Amino acid sequence: MTSADAATVRGVTSDAPADGLGGLPPSPAVWCSGLRKRYGRRTAVDDVSFTVARGEVLGLLGPNGAGKTSVIKMLLGLVRPDAGEVLLLGRRSSDPRSRAAVGYLPELFRYQPWLTAAEVLDLHVKLAGAEVAPAERRECLALVGLAARAGDRVGGFSKGMQQRLGLAVALVARPELVVLDEPTSALDPIGRVDVRDIVLSLKSRGVAVLLNSHLIGEVERVCDRVVILDEGRVAASGTLAELLGQREVRLRLAGSDARAEDRMRAAGSMARSGDWFTVQLSSDDDGVTVPDLVRDLVALGVRVHAVEPVRISLEERLLAVLRHEEPAP
Numbered sequence: 001m002t003s004a005d006a007a008t009v010r011g012v013t014s015d016a017p018a019d020g021l022g023g024l025p026p027s028p029a030v031w032c033s034g035l036r037k038r039y040g041r042r043t044a045v046d047d048v049s050f051t052v053a054r055g056e057v058l059g060l061l062g063p064n065g066a067g068k069t070s071v072i073k074m075l076l077g078l079v080r081p082d083a084g085e086v087l088l089l090g091r092r093s094s095d096p097r098s099r100a101a102v103g104y105l106p107e108l109f110r111y112q113p114w115l116t117a118a119e120v121l122d123l124h125v126k127l128a129g130a131e132v133a134p135a136e137r138r139e140c141l142a143l144v145g146l147a148a149r150a151g152d153r154v155g156g157f158s159k160g161m162q163q164r165l166g167l168a169v170a171l172v173a174r175p176e177l178v179v180l181d182e183p184t185s186a187l188d189p190i191g192r193v194d195v196r197d198i199v200l201s202l203k204s205r206g207v208a209v210l211l212n213s214h215l216i217g218e219v220e221r222v223c224d225r226v227v228i229l230d231e232g233r234v235a236a237s238g239t240l241a242e243l244l245g246q247r248e249v250r251l252r253l254a255g256s257d258a259r260a261e262d263r264m265r266a267a268g269s270m271a272r273s274g275d276w277f278t279v280q281l282s283s284d285d286d287g288v289t290v291p292d293l294v295r296d297l298v299a300l301g302v303r304v305h306a307v308e309p310v311r312i313s314l315e316e317r318l319l320a321v322l323r324h325e326e327p328a329p
């Protein structure tokens with residue numbers, strides 16, 4: 001974030017309501033700048049800055065111990081940063097008004113074993129100071145697949161069921177920002193798909209989501225932007241298009257000659273392996289490069305047996321960034 005961005009965020013916070021009234025755009029769901037945290041002699045988080053816009057899903061990725069949970073806890077005011085600033089929904093995270101509008105599923109979750117699932121939700125609605133009708137609370141339990149267990153005590157829940165309840169707790173008070181720290185670590189495959197659908201439905205309603213997950217495929221499917229942390233620092237960040245920008249197309253051709261290869265090189269840098277040709281497309285390709293290329297190759301008398309789009313996966317990009325194999329975008 002530039003200092004100009006920071007100044008804008010601060011301006012909105014101090015001079016205007018956080019909800020964007022008065023013609024100003026709403027402040028970001030999360031704004032943090034220069035976050036730092038040391039535990040003893042170990043630096044857990046070092047100069048981390050990013051924003052999460054309203055309605056945006058941001059994925060926080062990184063290896064074990066990279067500082068993801070520490071960042072989340074500093075954002076939520078659960079851990080005091082040694083340096084840096086945080087604004088949630090345009091307000092300091094210590095402000096009860098911002099806290100009430102944030103739903104949080106912690107990495108290590110434990111709910112009162114003597115309460116029923118419905119009672120746990122009632123308690124959290126009360127703590128948030130929200131007005132949520134009983135029918136809506138039941139719907140929330142149904143959303144996470146616990147409708148049939150609403151009256152059962154949490155002490156008898158499996159780990160996955162407790163995580164589902166944690167998700168309901170994070171969602172029940174109609175938050176504007178939802179922070180999910182490893183939300184699917186205990187879930188079965190169906191539960192993971194459910195969480196993906198829930199995240200997408202939150203996004204469609206303008207709710208911002210900050211998602212920390214080691215399941216990269218999950219992050220790739222639902223996130224608009226990704227921040228990769230490594231040893232406490234931001235190693236890379238950007239939209240998925242920015243991070244995965246380099247796209248390629250693979251073509252299996254027969255009868256290719258020098259003119260055909262020149263035509264492919266005109267589309268992007270080219271590599272050949274037997275009958276297969278790989279052409280790198282530019283990140284601002286508007287979708288006509290490949291059809292035009294195929295049309296021209298056919299006109300040159302080349303037989304086109306296969307055309308396969310290839311895109312680097314988020315996992316490949318993550319590993320490349322963490323292994324310092326390429327410059328971070």
Ligand SMILES: Nc1ncnc2c1ncn2[C@@H]1O[C@H](COP(=O)(O)OP(=O)(O)OP(=O)(O)O)[C@@H](O)[C@H]1O
Nearest residue numbers: 039042043044062063064065066067068069070071
């Ligand atoms: N309460 C604490 N006391 C001492 N060190 C801590 C504490 N909390 C975190 N750390 C250290 O800070 C670093 C970052 O930990 P953190 O839990 O934020 O990482 P993470 O990216 O969430 O890891 P994981 O993916 O394993 O959950 C680690 O080296 C960890 O040992």
